[in-house]
Amino acid sequence: xxESALAFHRRIDTALADARLRQALAMTxxxxxxxxxxxxDALPDPVACREEARHARAAAVARLDFYLDQFARAAAARxxxxxxxxxAADAREIISGIARERGIRxxxxxxxxxxxxxxxxxxxxxxxVRVVETDLGEFVVQLGGDRPSHIITPIIHRSRQDVAALFQxxxxxxxxxxxDIPAMTALxxxxxxxxxxxxxxxxxxxxxxxxxxxSLCIVTNEGNGRLTTTLPRVHVALLGLERLVPTAADLAxxxxxxxxxxxxxxxxxxxxxxxxxxxxxxxxxxxxxxxPDGPDELHVVILDNGRSRTLGTPLAEILYCVxxxxxxxxxxxxxxxxxxxxxxVYPGPVGSVVMPGLHGLEDWSELAQASSLCGACRDVCPVxxxxxxxxxxxxxxxxxxxxxxxxxxxxMPLYAAVATRPRVYRWAGRAAARLxxxxxxxxxxxxxxxxxxxxTASRDFPAPSARSFVEEHRERKAASA
Amino acid sequence: MTTPRERxxxxxxxxxxxxxxxxxxxxxxxxxxxxxxxxxxxxxxERFVAALTALSGHAHRATGASGVADVIAGIARAHRALSxxxxxxxEIGCPGLLExxxxxxxxxxxxxxxxxxxxxxxxxxxxxxxxxxxxxxFAALADTGGLVLVSGPxxxxxxxxxxxxxxxxxxxxxxxxxxxxxxxxxxxxxxxGSNVVIIAGPSRTADIEMTLTLGMHGPTxxxxxxxx
Amino acid sequence: xxxxxARVQLFATCLVDRFFPAAGHxxxxxxxxxxxxxxxxxxxxxxxxxxxxxxxxxxAAAMARATIDVxxxxxDPVVVPSGSCADMIVHHYPALLAGDAEYGPKAxxxxxxxxxxxxxxxxxLGFDPPAAQAGPTLAYHASCxxxxxxxxxxxxxxxxxxAAGTRSADLPDAETCCGxxxxxxxxxxxxxxxxxxxxxxxxxxxxxxxVVATDVSCLMHIGGGLHRxxxxxxxxxxxxxxAGHVHD
Numbered sequence: 001x002x003e004s005a006l007a008f009h010r011r012i013d014t015a016l017a018d019a020r021l022r023q024a025l026a027m028t029x030x031x032x033x034x035x036x037x038x039x040x041d042a043l044p045d046p047v048a049c050r051e052e053a054r055h056a057r058a059a060a061v062a063r064l065d066f067y068l069d070q071f072a073r074a075a076a077a078r079x080x081x082x083x084x085x086x087x088a089a090d091a092r093e094i095i096s097g098i099a100r101e102r103g104i105r106x107x108x109x110x111x112x113x114x115x116x117x118x119x120x121x122x123x124x125x126x127x128x129v130r131v132v133e134t135d136l137g138e139f140v141v142q143l144g145g146d147r148p149s150h151i152i153t154p155i156i157h158r159s160r161q162d163v164a165a166l167f168q169x170x171x172x173x174x175x176x177x178x179x180d181i182p183a184m185t186a187l188x189x190x191x192x193x194x195x196x197x198x199x200x201x202x203x204x205x206x207x208x209x210x211x212x213x214x215s216l217c218i219v220t221n222e223g224n225g226r227l228t229t230t231l232p233r234v235h236v237a238l239l240g241l242e243r244l245v246p247t248a249a250d251l252a253x254x255x256x257x258x259x260x261x262x263x264x265x266x267x268x269x270x271x272x273x274x275x276x277x278x279x280x281x282x283x284x285x286x287x288x289x290x291x292p293d294g295p296d297e298l299h300v301v302i303l304d305n306g307r308s309r310t311l312g313t314p315l316a317e318i319l320y321c322v323x324x325x326x327x328x329x330x331x332x333x334x335x336x337x338x339x340x341x342x343x344x345v346y347p348g349p350v351g352s353v354v355m356p357g358l359h360g361l362e363d364w365s366e367l368a369q370a371s372s373l374c375g376a377c378r379d380v381c382p383v384x385x386x387x388x389x390x391x392x393x394x395x396x397x398x399x400x401x402x403x404x405x406x407x408x409x410x411x412m413p414l415y416a417a418v419a420t421r422p423r424v425y426r427w428a429g430r431a432a433a434r435l436x437x438x439x440x441x442x443x444x445x446x447x448x449x450x451x452x453x454x455x456t457a458s459r460d461f462p463a464p465s466a467r468s469f470v471e472e473h474r475e476r477k478a479a480s481a
Numbered sequence: 482m483t484t485p486r487e488r489x490x491x492x493x494x495x496x497x498x499x500x501x502x503x504x505x506x507x508x509x510x511x512x513x514x515x516x517x518x519x520x521x522x523x524x525x526x527e528r529f530v531a532a533l534t535a536l537s538g539h540a541h542r543a544t545g546a547s548g549v550a551d552v553i554a555g556i557a558r559a560h561r562a563l564s565x566x567x568x569x570x571x572e573i574g575c576p577g578l579l580e581x582x583x584x585x586x587x588x589x590x591x592x593x594x595x596x597x598x599x600x601x602x603x604x605x606x607x608x609x610x611x612x613x614x615x616x617x618x619f620a621a622l623a624d625t626g627g628l629v630l631v632s633g634p635x636x637x638x639x640x641x642x643x644x645x646x647x648x649x650x651x652x653x654x655x656x657x658x659x660x661x662x663x664x665x666x667x668x669x670x671x672x673x674g675s676n677v678v679i680i681a682g683p684s685r686t687a688d689i690e691m692t693l694t695l696g697m698h699g700p701t702x703x704x705x706x707x708x709x
Numbered sequence: 710x711x712x713x714x715a716r717v718q719l720f721a722t723c724l725v726d727r728f729f730p731a732a733g734h735x736x737x738x739x740x741x742x743x744x745x746x747x748x749x750x751x752x753x754x755x756x757x758x759x760x761x762x763x764x765x766x767x768x769a770a771a772m773a774r775a776t777i778d779v780x781x782x783x784x785d786p787v788v789v790p791s792g793s794c795a796d797m798i799v800h801h802y803p804a805l806l807a808g809d810a811e812y813g814p815k816a817x818x819x820x821x822x823x824x825x826x827x828x829x830x831x832x833x834l835g836f837d838p839p840a841a842q843a844g845p846t847l848a849y850h851a852s853c854x855x856x857x858x859x860x861x862x863x864x865x866x867x868x869x870x871x872a873a874g875t876r877s878a879d880l881p882d883a884e885t886c887c888g889x890x891x892x893x894x895x896x897x898x899x900x901x902x903x904x905x906x907x908x909x910x911x912x913x914x915x916x917x918x919x920v921v922a923t924d925v926s927c928l929m930h931i932g933g934g935l936h937r938x939x940x941x942x943x944x945x946x947x948x949x950x951x952a953g954h955v956h957d
Contacts, residue, residue, distance in 0.1 A: 016899050028691050065493040084485035137688035160690050185694040197605045213671045223684040223699025230638045248671045252661040267625035271679040279675045292637040293594055294675050304489050311496025317503050332886045336903040370897050372890025375857035395764030412760050416768035420775040422752035429727050444936050454898030459933035462728050469721050469730035473749050
């Protein structure tokens, strides 16, 4: 097993041993999954809604070069500055450069998985920019110096006592200010409102971009998406190049299922559509003639970082993903191990495909092994991505690159050789039964050898029957004839 | 020498040429959603009110500047508010409202956050004591209880964002069944301003232990006054 | 719905064949009672699913071709007492062999006449199970591939309701995976174990005496866990329940 695979298994063990985490995961994923089910039941035609959302995303990805170009031109026509970042390093450099050129010392951020993916915060801090996360969960993650554990609800792994302690340590909060969740929320609102007002730059991700109008759609429940993209003079939006829909009608089709899938809400509180920076009308362009607020500059940084390469692989369908997190909430594996165990920015079923797709199989293919292929994820994906099919594609690639453990690589061709030779198969079965008979008690085996011992560590294994069904059946038929 | 843009687009084309997308991904053009938006139903108001109320928003009915101003004055009293920020009178869609509010003792505060961070912070601090923001709305959506606000001259974004109480005045005739229905009618909506926002109830978060709290960054209270 | 066939082939599956022959015999018994002649090809082996799920496409394809050969000597429908193996043949064989000029069409042809056991009883035969009699309380665990791969939500439940009557108990989270997943149970032992524990806890909460499923893979996993816990709860394949073999 590779070093990263071993590290994955260690993180799994740590997560499984954390009883409080598992309780929190069960509660959170249960509630989110239940909310999703109820929200879809309330739709007059849930099947059609998912089909239409899928169509909107598939249409964009199928002609991604055309729509991305259309988006960039439309956005530029509306006053956006478009940047093209081929790699994470490019994205960091571009955004740091924007800040440096303008002497910006403070940036506020609304939640963006893409900015985590490229490691933006650290790069900006290096460039002398203080970065403040404004989504409450991400704010807590930042204060605690760790990482989000879920795409939508980042601090499942934190109790209210954890948050209270962090607020006292890092913000100097008094006991009264952290005595309950409403108090902590009010404190965070006060602290962050001051940051919003001071910040020279607002940084956001993009949930969906509309090609025909050059619009960015950013959804939040808290309102930090609106403040981040309104108060600071400079707004920088990091857009994964696959997150497009062709038209406004397509946007509506995806929005119809997005919040329902993520949290069970019919709509996020704020669905924010931005088309260019603040508009100045009149010859002089002074505010009294134009819009009274909004950023003066809007920079859209289009991020590749492996997405275009993924288009040309069997994993291409994962580019339809809208990062709703429904697959995490449905996945029995995620429910037991949580997000940190996966070790990367994207966890759960989607992460098990995205991480190898964007960052290579050598370090990430083991994630795709952490699945029983139960298919619960496929059932809840709002754009009907066949996740089990993609997980199998990762496994196939991993097998071809000989990344599977040695015993598995030896076992499979041997098993195939036996199973395609019926007489050898029968003989091998009889031999195994005889071998097992020696170690079984009452029809059960309590210790299997080698790697198979992982089964018997916690369960018994049934002893093979002395005589196989096919043999017995043949004898019975012969006897009754 | 190719540019990053050219390289990225070329990489995309190369990927598409390898044809790894699922069957049926051969979409020549974008299309309108297959299900046509449902025809407006008589109970749009009831459905909107039910959806808004379920989100802890408050719905009111009123007629004319005087009626609307009475409702707003009541809300202001409940929050001990003496001042407000707002859209311009002709943008709110209730002619004479600002004057009616003035005659009820509510002072309208204007703001200008166009400057550099220094002046902007001072402007915003001056707004810190303002509890109430009054806007109109381009439309309201019955399926989600959402308000559609379009930014523009006289229609600041911050009015519905900074103060803890947001009051929106909406003509009942601007109710629509859904966003899809509205877009089918208003093809250029997304481009009508630099910011089109759909607001569904008060700001909320449940990040800490999945416990719901209202008023995280945006307003804690949302009131919609439906006018006839 | 296809016309009622006079004869079917039984693809027992490697796990039934080697570990749970009683389920195979029960399946034959139920089918024969329903008036269908059952032929069991003697040289059947394994559908190849373990290799397929591991990403070993060439090995899986070899087993798929062999299985197709075994089941294509006659055109009779194939009945499989396993949702996952039936799903393998119906959905994954055609995909796996899509590029094979000879076996691609054969895979599609076989997929068109292959059924999971309860699917065949309900959808093809319109089978009416014998009325409920006294006996242990039964709870149904919905095996994943049958449920989500083949869409078998109703068929097993309908049969079990009729057979068990008031002796059926609701299993909480019946549609949550038991954690078997083939080699997953060994390659990811701790996670598999955690999923199994959740399933076993639910079984205890249900108050059932017997856990019933369409797949012996789930049952050997659940059974292995129950036995390690020294539980009195037993496992039975749905064919055994329908054949009246619930008692020890």
